[in-house]
Amino acid sequence: MALETGRVCIKISGREAGKYCVVLKKMEDKKNKSFVLITGPKALTGVKRRRCNVAHLEPLPYVLEISENASDEEIIAAFEKSNLIKKLNLKKPSATQLKPKKTD
Numbered sequence: 001m002a003l004e005t006g007r008v009c010i011k012i013s014g015r016e017a018g019k020y021c022v023v024l025k026k027m028e029d030k031k032n033k034s035f036v037l038i039t040g041p042k043a044l045t046g047v048k049r050r051r052c053n054v055a056h057l058e059p060l061p062y063v064l065e066i067s068e069n070a071s072d073e074e075i076i077a078a079f080e081k082s083n084l085i086k087k088l089n090l091k092k093p094s095a096t097q098l099k100p101k102k103t104d
Helices: 072-081
Strands: 007-011 020-026 035-039 050-053 057-063
Touching: 020 057
Parallel strands: none
Antiparallel strands: 007 020, 007 057, 020 035, 035 050
């Protein structure tokens, strides 16, 4: 399976091992050919938006209909639309978890 935009994966290495994530885009420059940009989103799976080595990901047979620059809210909506929250046994975030925290 290819790691295209919207592919749902499970992290197999690192501090987020065992958590689900979504591929946002491939890094296209010569230096970063083996990296992709991923997100959980953090409120849903605990994986924050970052680049990740493709060797640390195991692709699953699910693909979400999202764009490369989708927000976390759009990704959560795509999870709900495809019914993957129930299939993968994820906890849907509350409204307070989705709001940014205020800092003084």
